[in-house]
Amino acid sequence: MTNDFFRFEDKEYDFPLLNGDSRFTTKNVIILLIGFLIGIAIPFIIPPTGDGLLKAILLTVPSLLAVVYVFKDDMSNIFRMPKLRDIIIIIIGFILMFVFAIIANFIGSALGITIMTDSAVNGPPLILIIRAVIQLLGEELLKFIPLIIVAAYLYKSIGRKAAIIVAVIISQIIFALFHIPAYGFAMGFLLVHIGFGSIVLPLVYVKTKNIVLCYLIHFFFDLWTFIPHLLGM
16 A cells, blocks of 8 residues: 555555565564574674674675565565665765754754764774675664564554654664663763664665665765775874
């Protein structure tokens, strides 16, 4: 039912697991949760000063394997090669990441929240970039899995739009807490700067149903913020 879509959504694709999707089974949810829980546990097992490349691989592979296994018959509403028109979405998303980062800074300043430094950003520039290429895919999947599961369980009781809103909020809170090993238990910073500050990314998925675009926006944004470190500044 297209009237259940947000105005900004592309209606060609819907969320996985919704509207009678036969893949919405207890078995598949458990598989997705296992991949998610393994991935989200890795930063708590390998410290920020540990092997960053190994951590990126271990963080990404379990959730990727889970998603590929569950949705192997059709991943068109998860992964698609970007088209020319998607470049506009990537550019707008990249700009909005800065806008929301500025808004988060204003909110944080008003609340007296101290801006923290990511202790996990370390190592040679080339390794840092390779690590980002791998890890940011894992991070997008670790947001994607709770997003679609929460939406799938809620949409019949509260409606598709409300279910997606709740799912986005929950997935962003989880994503914020995922950064505890890098920033410590600075909950205000995590929720405002990490959770709220990156909310553009799940909204891009809601619009496009394509994690690849979220991944590219996330990668280019983080690459931009890494520039001082890459240049040794």
